[in-house]
Amino acid sequence: MTLTTQPADALAQMRETAPLVHCITNYVAMNIAANVLLAAGASPAMLHTPEESGDFAAIAGALTVNFGTLSPNWVDGMHKAIDGAQAAGKPWVFDPVAHYASPWRAGIARDLLARQPTILRANASEVLALGGGETAAKGPDAGDEVAAAEATARTLATELGAVVAVTGATDFVTDGTRAVRIDGGSPLMPLVTAMGCSLTCLVGAYAAALDDPFDATVGALALFARAGDIAAQGASGPASFQTAFIDTLHALRPDALAAVAVTDA
Amino acid sequence: MTLTTQPADALAQMRETAPLVHCITNYVAMNIAANVLLAAGASPAMLHTPEESGDFAAIAGALTVNFGTLSPNWVDGMHKAIDGAQAAGKPWVFDPVAHYASPWRAGIARDLLARQPTILRANASEVLALGGGETAAKGPDAGDEVAAAEATARTLATELGAVVAVTGATDFVTDGTRAVRIDGGSPLMPLVTAMGCSLTCLVGAYAAALDDPFDATVGALALFARAGDIAAQGASGPASFQTAFIDTLHALRPDALAAVAVTDA
Amino acid sequence: MTLTTQPADALAQMRETAPLVHCITNYVAMNIAANVLLAAGASPAMLHTPEESGDFAAIAGALTVNFGTLSPNWVDGMHKAIDGAQAAGKPWVFDPVAHYASPWRAGIARDLLARQPTILRANASEVLALGGGETAAKGPDAGDEVAAAEATARTLATELGAVVAVTGATDFVTDGTRAVRIDGGSPLMPLVTAMGCSLTCLVGAYAAALDDPFDATVGALALFARAGDIAAQGASGPASFQTAFIDTLHALRPDALAAVAVTDA
Numbered sequence: 001m002t003l004t005t006q007p008a009d010a011l012a013q014m015r016e017t018a019p020l021v022h023c024i025t026n027y028v029a030m031n032i033a034a035n036v037l038l039a040a041g042a043s044p045a046m047l048h049t050p051e052e053s054g055d056f057a058a059i060a061g062a063l064t065v066n067f068g069t070l071s072p073n074w075v076d077g078m079h080k081a082i083d084g085a086q087a088a089g090k091p092w093v094f095d096p097v098a099h100y101a102s103p104w105r106a107g108i109a110r111d112l113l114a115r116q117p118t119i120l121r122a123n124a125s126e127v128l129a130l131g132g133g134e135t136a137a138k139g140p141d142a143g144d145e146v147a148a149a150e151a152t153a154r155t156l157a158t159e160l161g162a163v164v165a166v167t168g169a170t171d172f173v174t175d176g177t178r179a180v181r182i183d184g185g186s187p188l189m190p191l192v193t194a195m196g197c198s199l200t201c202l203v204g205a206y207a208a209a210l211d212d213p214f215d216a217t218v219g220a221l222a223l224f225a226r227a228g229d230i231a232a233q234g235a236s237g238p239a240s241f242q243t244a245f246i247d248t249l250h251a252l253r254p255d256a257l258a259a260v261a262v263t264d265a
Numbered sequence: 266m267t268l269t270t271q272p273a274d275a276l277a278q279m280r281e282t283a284p285l286v287h288c289i290t291n292y293v294a295m296n297i298a299a300n301v302l303l304a305a306g307a308s309p310a311m312l313h314t315p316e317e318s319g320d321f322a323a324i325a326g327a328l329t330v331n332f333g334t335l336s337p338n339w340v341d342g343m344h345k346a347i348d349g350a351q352a353a354g355k356p357w358v359f360d361p362v363a364h365y366a367s368p369w370r371a372g373i374a375r376d377l378l379a380r381q382p383t384i385l386r387a388n389a390s391e392v393l394a395l396g397g398g399e400t401a402a403k404g405p406d407a408g409d410e411v412a413a414a415e416a417t418a419r420t421l422a423t424e425l426g427a428v429v430a431v432t433g434a435t436d437f438v439t440d441g442t443r444a445v446r447i448d449g450g451s452p453l454m455p456l457v458t459a460m461g462c463s464l465t466c467l468v469g470a471y472a473a474a475l476d477d478p479f480d481a482t483v484g485a486l487a488l489f490a491r492a493g494d495i496a497a498q499g500a501s502g503p504a505s506f507q508t509a510f511i512d513t514l515h516a517l518r519p520d521a522l523a524a525v526a527v528t529d530a
Numbered sequence: 531m532t533l534t535t536q537p538a539d540a541l542a543q544m545r546e547t548a549p550l551v552h553c554i555t556n557y558v559a560m561n562i563a564a565n566v567l568l569a570a571g572a573s574p575a576m577l578h579t580p581e582e583s584g585d586f587a588a589i590a591g592a593l594t595v596n597f598g599t600l601s602p603n604w605v606d607g608m609h610k611a612i613d614g615a616q617a618a619g620k621p622w623v624f625d626p627v628a629h630y631a632s633p634w635r636a637g638i639a640r641d642l643l644a645r646q647p648t649i650l651r652a653n654a655s656e657v658l659a660l661g662g663g664e665t666a667a668k669g670p671d672a673g674d675e676v677a678a679a680e681a682t683a684r685t686l687a688t689e690l691g692a693v694v695a696v697t698g699a700t701d702f703v704t705d706g707t708r709a710v711r712i713d714g715g716s717p718l719m720p721l722v723t724a725m726g727c728s729l730t731c732l733v734g735a736y737a738a739a740l741d742d743p744f745d746a747t748v749g750a751l752a753l754f755a756r757a758g759d760i761a762a763q764g765a766s767g768p769a770s771f772q773t774a775f776i777d778t779l780h781a782l783r784p785d786a787l788a789a790v791a792v793t794d795a
Contacts, residue, residue: 027295034724047632052631102321103317104320140310191304193300193309236512236516239510244766336603366582369582369585370582458564502776503776505773
């Protein structure tokens with residue numbers, strides 16, 4: 001089996017560690033991402049300015065970088081934070097939100113990708129475009145199926161020496177050698193803003209607690225998928241789903257993750 | 266009858282289009298505004314920096330500009346975005362939050378108003394003050410009744426060549442020639458922050474999907490009013506109301522909008 | 531008894547005043563803090579830029595400064611706002627979020643503390659570190675018990691000529707002479723992000739409405755504690771707790787505050 005640490009053990013380990021996660025994320029996502037991490041059992045910290053981002057990334061357990069609502073001074077803060085994380089040997093996770101939305105943003109994404117993220121988490125459209133392919137998307141919502149991006153994800157993972165996670169109805173995770181698909185979640189998830197951004201932060205929490213970034217990524221995605229399954233039962237729409245989802249992240253016991261279908265790909 | 270496209274048809278058309286809406290809005294509003302658009306059936310994108318705002322506004326279906334938590338570099342981004350939207354022939358919606366709160370902010374509002382918004386959405390205090398009148402408000406909460414701002418709204422609409430929407434317990438919409446009032450909603454709505462800001466973004470979604478900005482504005486306001494009516498039933502306070510409101514935006518079928526009272530004014 | 535105005539009367543007085551509160555707070559907190567103030571009966575305004583922050587602080591009833599997601603241009607805006615508030619004789623409240631997180635942030639905290647806040651609200655780790663002591667915390671989550679910070683809080687209150695509130699499972703409030711402990715709330719509260727930041731804004735609302743900043747602080751903390759007690763009944767996790775908490779802030783009648791244990795310390 002591809003995984004050394006199963007999702008149930010990964011969750012227990014993450015909660016035991018209660019990692020401090022340095023999240024540089026966008027304005028839309030900050031509140032929900034912090035709540036997702038607190039509910040799941042991690043300790044989020046949102047700060048971004050170059051005057052302190054490098055110092056803080058060095059003491060946190062992991063760094064996550066999401067550039068949704070980007071501006072030039074935040075880019076400096078991201079690079080300084082990556083400097084700090086890498087000097088301290090801490091993993092960092094990159095989430096290139098809608099990097100194809102403008103030529104300027106695409107250039108920033110290339111620069112950040114060149115900084116060798118430990119893990120790349122993106123939707124299918126973002127992965128396809130990073131690989132030089134065509135995408136149907138223009139904004140942050142995906143316009144392509146995960147399956148269409150699997151080959152590109154494998155190539156990217158090998159080229160970058162990173163774990164690449166493509167998330168959607170069925171997630172795909174690969175490090176170029178190993179690869180799995182994860183089923184679960186709910187069609188309500190893309191109707192709640194910043195769920196993907198929050199997942200990126202959660203991947204950071206797992207990466208801080210587990211040695212293997214592949215197992216860490218699969219663990220975080222499995223938790224999201226299972227919590228999505230459970231929260232969708234009885235939800236009346238996207239907002240009551242969001243409430244139930246965060247409550248579930250807190251209440252869910254590791255053994256409930258045995259129900260998640262993680263299959264070799 | 267004043268409307269060519271009734272609210273029920275306007276909602277169906279907006280959902281059919283699923284427009285990409287470029288929202289430049291304040292930090293308080295970003296999350297709820299994105300969730301309102303996703304629940305209603307549109308695709309929001311929040312980005313603001315001058316390096317990309319013009320490029321993106323040109324490819325989105327509409328642009329909305331709200332300057333709640335303003336700073337100088339955001340003003341540049343707003344102007345670049347307006348440049349992009351106008352060059353591409355896309356509508357833009359202006360929401361001059363508490364423009365009377367400081368002399369500096371008032372000047373920015375005048376500059377943005379001079380850029381000929383397609384639609385202006387504001388509360389009664391903001392409209393009165395734009396027209397040079399007195400207002401009881403100092404911050405973002407309205408201190409005046411919509412009825413007191415109707416005459417000013419008509420004058421502004423004619424002067425600006427824009428649709429002007431004054432929202433409150435009874436909304437008023439005019440393009441200088443046509444005018445309607447829309448009843449509905451709940452007294453809980455002003456107790457949820459950024460509902461007006463979210464409505465501005467939703468007006469953008471309708472303006473992207475419908476040719477007539479007057480019908481688009483009335484359609485968005487009618488959806489808000491009806492969803493507010495429904496969500497208030499059984500809400501225990503402002504937060505459970507917000508959850509029910511977003512769930513309702515998603516669940517509401519177009520024919521439920523026949524119940525909204527839109528009357529000529 | 532230490533209090534001149536009991537929490538029940540303080541709430542009635544705050545709602546009667548419906549104060550306009552100028553909140554400079556972090557990106558994570560802005561939405562929930564605004565909703566907390568609206569639900570409780572105050573009128574929040576979020577704006578920060580130096581071009582207008584001084585003008586606005588002078589017309590608001592109180593100013594609150596929280597530097598969670600700090601950057602240099604926000605620091606300028608904070609100082610200008612303090613200038614405006616002090617020139618107009620308005621109280622201001624300081625919340626030094628994780629000031630020990632970086633040397634740069636610690637320096638900003640010292641500069642702001644030297645501006646003589648009317649009230650300092652912080653968690654135990656932040657208070658201990660302000661007093662020069664050791665703390666177990668690295669990020670925004672407290673790593674120490676309130677009891678361990680009481681002596682430091684008394685010293686700080688005397689040195690600063692300020693009310694110091696240390697919040698946690700049992701809160702401690704002192705002005706150097708008077709001191710009380712407040713029991714209540716729920717273990718779910720630290721699992722909801724920005725609850726402390728929101729409380730800081732609420733303390734500002736009370737400080738705008740009451741003459742005595744000690745009574746104002748105790749009143750705000752008593753409301754939070756009691757609303758937390760009530761909201762925890764029936765909550766399924768952190769997110770449903772947050773919803774119930776904001777609903778409760780709106781529904782709670784002053785006489786329900788008689789149940790809060792405020793004891794001399």
